[in-house]
Amino acid sequence: MSARVATTCPYCGVGCGVLAGVDALGTVSVAGDPSHGSNHGRLCVKGAALAETVDLQGRLLHPKLRGPDGAFFRTGWDDALDRVADGFRRVIEQHGPDAVAFYVSGQLLTEDYYVVNKLAKGYLGTANIDTNSRLCMSSAVAGHKRAFGEDLVPGCYEDIDRAELIVLVGSNTAWCHPVVFQRIAAAKEAGARVVVIDPRFTATCESADLHLPVKPGTDVWLFNGLLSFLFQHGVMDASFVDAHTLGLAQALAAAENDAPEPAVVAKACGVQLSDLLAFYRLFARCEKTVTLFSQGVNQSSSGTDKVNSLINCHLLTGRIGKPGAGPFSITGQPNAMGGREVGGLANMLAAHMELHDPVHRDIVQSFWASPRMASQPGLKAVALFDAVLEGEVKALWIMGTNPVVSLPDADRVKRALNACEFVVCSDIIERTDTNVHAHVLLPALGWGEKDGTVTSSERRISRQRPFLPAPGEARADWRIVCDVAKRLGFVEGFEFETPQQIFVEHARLTSFRNHEACDDGLPAAPRVLNLGSMSALTPQGYANLAPVQWPVNEHGEGTQRVLSDGRFAHPDGRARFVATKARAPVHAPDAEFPLVLNTGRVRDHWHTMTRTGKSPRLAGHISEPYIDMHPHDALRSGVREGELARVQSRWGAMVARVRHGGDVLAGHVFVPIHWNDQFASDARVGGVVNPVVDPVSGEPEFKHTPVRIEPF
Numbered sequence: 219m220s221a222r223v224a225t226t227c228p229y230c231g232v233g234c235g236v237l238a239g240v241d242a243l244g245t246v247s248v249a250g251d252p253s254h255g256s257n258h259g260r261l262c263v264k265g266a267a268l269a270e271t272v273d274l275q276g277r278l279l280h281p282k283l284r285g286p287d288g289a290f291f292r293t294g295w296d297d298a299l300d301r302v303a304d305g306f307r308r309v310i311e312q313h314g315p316d317a318v319a320f321y322v323s324g325q326l327l328t329e330d331y332y333v334v335n336k337l338a339k340g341y342l343g344t345a346n347i348d349t350n351s352r353l354c355m356s357s358a359v360a361g362h363k364r365a366f367g368e369d370l371v372p373g374c375y376e377d378i379d380r381a382e383l384i385v386l387v388g389s390n391t392a393w394c395h396p397v398v399f400q401r402i403a404a405a406k407e408a409g410a411r412v413v414v415i416d417p418r419f420t421a422t423c424e425s426a427d428l429h430l431p432v433k434p435g436t437d438v439w440l441f442n443g444l445l446s447f448l449f450q451h452g453v454m455d456a457s458f459v460d461a462h463t464l465g466l467a468q469a470l471a472a473a474e475n476d477a478p479e480p481a482v483v484a485k486a487c488g489v490q491l492s493d494l495l496a497f498y499r500l501f502a503r504c505e506k507t508v509t510l511f512s513q514g515v516n517q518s519s520s521g522t523d524k525v526n527s528l529i530n531c532h533l534l535t536g537r538i539g540k541p542g543a544g545p546f547s548i549t550g551q552p553n554a555m556g557g558r559e560v561g562g563l564a565n566m567l568a569a570h571m572e573l574h575d576p577v578h579r580d581i582v583q584s585f586w587a588s589p590r591m592a593s594q595p596g597l598k599a600v601a602l603f604d605a606v607l608e609g610e611v612k613a614l615w616i617m618g619t620n621p622v623v624s625l626p627d628a629d630r631v632k633r634a635l636n637a638c639e640f641v642v643c644s645d646i647i648e649r650t651d652t653n654v655h656a657h658v659l660l661p662a663l664g665w666g667e668k669d670g671t672v673t674s675s676e677r678r679i680s681r682q683r684p685f686l687p688a689p690g691e692a693r694a695d696w697r698i699v700c701d702v703a704k705r706l707g708f709v710e711g712f713e714f715e716t717p718q719q720i721f722v723e724h725a726r727l728t729s730f731r732n733h734e735a736c737d738d739g740l741p742a743a744p745r746v747l748n749l750g751s752m753s754a755l756t757p758q759g760y761a762n763l764a765p766v767q768w769p770v771n772e773h774g775e776g777t778q779r780v781l782s783d784g785r786f787a788h789p790d791g792r793a794r795f796v797a798t799k800a801r802a803p804v805h806a807p808d809a810e811f812p813l814v815l816n817t818g819r820v821r822d823h824w825h826t827m828t829r830t831g832k833s834p835r836l837a838g839h840i841s842e843p844y845i846d847m848h849p850h851d852a853l854r855s856g857v858r859e860g861e862l863a864r865v866q867s868r869w870g871a872m873v874a875r876v877r878h879g880g881d882v883l884a885g886h887v888f889v890p891i892h893w894n895d896q897f898a899s900d901a902r903v904g905g906v907v908n909p910v911v912d913p914v915s916g917e918p919e920f921k922h923t924p925v926r927i928e929p930f
């Protein structure tokens with residue numbers, strides 16, 4: 219066995235440290251890294267099965283072009299890269315920079331994310347670069363920015379260990395973030411109370427002290443009601459509110475309008491008044507409260523307001539940035555956070571700067587010395603693919619993601635790709651539902667081969683290190699982007715030879731003109747995202763980098779909690795209460811589509827199963843797509859448990875097997891997101907989901923689509 223390499227799990231945003239190695243026979247082994255602060259040696263079943271997922275079966279190993287007959291044929295890197303550069307150059311010359319777009323992934327490493335955003339925004343001059351992270355946490359980003367002035371997760375996992383009360387909102391943590399759930403279970407053992415707010419009775423609820431099965435989309439009622447309750451009962455930190463916040467009166471007025479008394483809230487949310495009051499009293503009583511939230515909050519047409527309504531309750535009580543207390547967004551993907559740090563979303567710039575702010579644009583452009591800069595925010599994921607279908611975007615480069623499966627109204631995405639003049643896909647897998655629409659396929663390095671950094675939900679930057687050789691002709695995503703940039707004439711700015719050089723440039727940008735005034739003329743609060751001494755990381759320092767939580771000071775020391783001093787990132791240093799108005803999901807069920815579809819993950823699969831689908835033990839947990847529904851609804855729909863049925867919405871249909879898991883309320887069905895047409899026909903639930911998005915964040919409403927269930 220060669221020495222084990224310290225790396226990071228490529229699945230969820232918990233960001234567990236992994237020790238991985240390969241022996242002389244090529245057998246890969248993995249174990250949890252006891253020295254990693256995110257997991258202290260623990261791994262969940264997905265992490266523990268990583269060794270079963272790194273074989274080369276199905277891998278894209280060589281650049282390929284689609285021929286006139288539709289079949290792919292092998293070509294060399296120079297030819298493939300020339301084609302990509304020529305395709306993008308031709309479209310930009312004829313139609314301008316906004317006729318090209320990039321759709322990237324929370325699977326990319328921070329270094330990959332940085333260079334592709336630099337190319338798009340600073341060199342091509344378009345902000346049409348969005349990421350599949352839009353689908354999981356962009357509402358949290360928008361909520362953080364509104365409340366704190368910057369996209370900041372105040373706390374850390376250790377807060378879970380110290381909490382008296384842990385509130386889980388829209389999060390099946392037991393299945394989706396299992397190592398965090400292990401911490402929650404340990405905290406509960408030590409006496410913490412656990413409340414789960416979720417329409418479904420998930421595995422997470424089994425050990426909860428209280429489960430509130432709220433109607434989907436009613437979280438703003440719930441937290442507006444809590445804000446009113448706390449205020450009316452004098453549960454607030456008045457000195458914190460006076461010294462460090464603005465907007466309480468407006469937020470309270472909005473809350474009291476929606477939720478004048480708990481009975482109104484209980485009715486709106488569809489929960490027992492006694493349970494609601496039990497939650498409100500627990501929250502009022504427990505100074506050390508952590509509110510963890512995830513996709514059930516974010517994936518909603520009111521996702522950003524949901525985030526702010528729960529943050530409002532923490533601001534009122536001053537429970538933020540303190541040991542054992544704070545709102546806590548747990549991200550879905552391994553590097554959703556790292557992508558956000560380098561401007562991975564279409565409305566952001568690197569180092570947490572804003573595309574709409576001319577001062578920020580000037581800071582970034584002058585740092586890059588780039589020839590141009592995108593002048594306005596670009597298209598967010600759903601709108602981006604609409605623009606492709608409508609012919610406004612004519613060249614699209616998709617990296618490390620599978621939008622024909624994962625986006626809402628996914629058949630429309632398929633039509634968009636069919637209609638697109640020029641589609642490039644960089645991927646580790648050759649045949650996916652998306653890649654079959656490509657004109658150029660570029661083989662990328664996968665986990666175990668890649669070299670760079672990721673950031674976990676608690677702002678912890680960890681290294682992904684290679685322990686396997688690059689297979690075939692696969693290359694790092696950052697290198698592929700740089701090679702295309704150079705072919706487009708941008709040699710300066712993309713002469714990176716190593717990921718360390720990219721990381722150092724990213725780190726330098728975080729402290730460059732960090733205190734500068736914003737366009738509103740107010741003195742700026744320094745941006746919290748500052749990597750300090752990491753801007754001087756040597757190749758050896760980068761190679762040996764230990765996991766560290768940003769911001770990082772000039773001595774290389776990280777920061778466990780931010781906002782602890784009550785100084786926020788708005789120009790005046792104060793946090794904002796946000797007045798939130800409760801509203802129902804956009805599409806209500808009706809006689810034709812009487813049931814509400816909710817979507818989510820299962821315990822042992824990841825995204826579209828390109829990796830976890832290879833592991834027999836992971837596939838053994840749940841082996842096929844299913845429709846979880848209430849027996850009464852099954853009876854009314856004319857379907858039976860164990861039989862195949864069709865889920866039909868106004869947008870599309872899919873087929874899966876009916877089961878009565880006991881998780882869903884009458885009137886609701888649940889279908890997992892993972893299966894796709896490579897594993898089973900008509901199995902893409904994305905084709906069924908409505909394309910409604912949150913008006914602030916652009917995050918889709920994956921949790922609420924009216925459907926009917928039909929016999930198959």
Ligand code: SF4
Pocket residue numbers: 227228229230231232233234257260261262263264265266395396397398
């Ligand atoms: Fe990987 Fe998440 Fe499991 Fe940790 S909890 S081992 S990061 S999938």
